Amino acid sequence: MSGPWERRWHPLLDEWVIISSSSASRPWSGAKAEVSKTDSPQFDPDCYLCPGVTRASGHVNPNYQGPFAFDNDFPTFASHAPEPEGGIDAAPDDATLASNPFGITAASRGKCRVLCWSHRHDLTLADLPAEEMPAVADLWLAEFSAMKANPDVKQAILFENKGVEIGVSNLHPHGQAYGLPFVSTQGKRMRNAQARYAKHHNSALLVDMLQHPSVANDLIVEKTQHWTVLVPFAARFAYETWIVPNQAAKDLEDLSTEVLHELAAVYQRQTQRYDVLFQRQSPNITHFHNAPSDGDADNAHWCFHMAFQPPLREPDKLKYIAGFESAAGNITNPVQPEIAAERLRACVI
Numbered sequence: 106m107s108g109p110w111e112r113r114w115h116p117l118l119d120e121w122v123i124i125s126s127s128s129a130s131r132p133w134s135g136a137k138a139e140v141s142k143t144d145s146p147q148f149d150p151d152c153y154l155c156p157g158v159t160r161a162s163g164h165v166n167p168n169y170q171g172p173f174a175f176d177n178d179f180p181t182f183a184s185h186a187p188e189p190e191g192g193i194d195a196a197p198d199d200a201t202l203a204s205n206p207f208g209i210t211a212a213s214r215g216k217c218r219v220l221c222w223s224h225r226h227d228l229t230l231a232d233l234p235a236e237e238m239p240a241v242a243d244l245w246l247a248e249f250s251a252m253k254a255n256p257d258v259k260q261a262i263l264f265e266n267k268g269v270e271i272g273v274s275n276l277h278p279h280g281q282a283y284g285l286p287f288v289s290t291q292g293k294r295m296r297n298a299q300a301r302y303a304k305h306h307n308s309a310l311l312v313d314m315l316q317h318p319s320v321a322n323d324l325i326v327e328k329t330q331h332w333t334v335l336v337p338f339a340a341r342f343a344y345e346t347w348i349v350p351n352q353a354a355k356d357l358e359d360l361s362t363e364v365l366h367e368l369a370a371v372y373q374r375q376t377q378r379y380d381v382l383f384q385r386q387s388p389n390i391t392h393f394h395n396a397p398s399d400g401d402a403d404n405a406h407w408c409f410h411m412a413f414q415p416p417l418r419e420p421d422k423l424k425y426i427a428g429f430e431s432a433a434g435n436i437t438n439p440v441q442p443e444i445a446a447e448r449l450r451a452c453v454i
């Protein structure tokens with residue numbers, strides 16, 4: 106049986122995604138796979154994220170237990186970033202771009218933080234004891250709030266790069282927080298799409314999406330009291346999933362402690378599903394999509410969500426961004442989202 110061959114509209118990014126699954130092969134077994142473990146030590150004296158270690162900057166990590174965060178020693182954005190000669194503060198306006206769009210610069214002011222999930226060098230979030238997840242979620246919130254309050258920051262992006270497959274240089278499980286001095290390209294597109302929808306419906310695009318038959322019938326992986334895990338209808342990566350609140354919330358600060366900690370548990374279960382699906386410690390890119398903090402009125406229509414974008418299409422096959430995708434900016438997904446959801450639901454965790 107052939108899988109679908111069609112374009113699907115991505116409602117947050119306002120773009121086509123090409124679903125091109127040549128064959129809808131049978132669902133994978135739901136049996137619990139033996140997850141491969143790395144042989145990392147609990148503590149690595151050569152790891153600059155481990156407790157008590159001296160980093161390249163000369164700073165010494167405290168002998169911390171649990172989560173710990175520090176300023177990135179090699180930041181992309183920092184408050185001390187130099188001011189380029191003739192640099193501007195805001196994005197260039199239409200008049201500037203029409204007359205002279207060349208040679209425009211601005212300072213890379215902002216903030217970059219490194220977020221260690223635990224003192225343990227060897228435990229991913231999938232492996233961390235469940236009772237330690239609330240402290241991890243408290244760190245997400247604290248770091249986001251500090252970024253949001255920083256006047257240099259217009260959008261705070263929290264993310265985790267996991268696995269050597271996507272170029273992670275340090276295997277100590279950790280995430281990062283980037284405080285951008287501008288609203289990102291994807292942030293602007295998501296904001297525009299959500300504001301347009303809210304002005305027509307007076308409700309949140311992502312929350313309404315949960316009720317739409319295209320999602321509700323076949324794409325839900327897990328639903329809890331406050332959260333829904335789903336494969337997006339126009340998934341851009343083979344096993345992409347989102348975690349969406351059942352009631353609209355703009356950012357992590359909008360969540361009660363109970364709801365935040367439930368998110369941490371849901372998040373951990375989803376990382377465990379990926380490990381079962383791919384029968385290994387699975388590489389992944391994870392984003393937290395909080396509303397920008399640049400003061401734009403349309404931020405009010407933003408709904409928080411998290412996205413997992415695993416680079417694998419099969420346990421031993423990476424999905425590459427190749428010629429068509431890099432030329433077009435549009436993505437081809439080789440796995441039908443409904444099949445991906447079925448396989449993820451079948452993972453026994």
Ligand SMILES: [Zn+2]
Nearest residue numbers: 152155226277
């Ligand atoms: Zn370490």
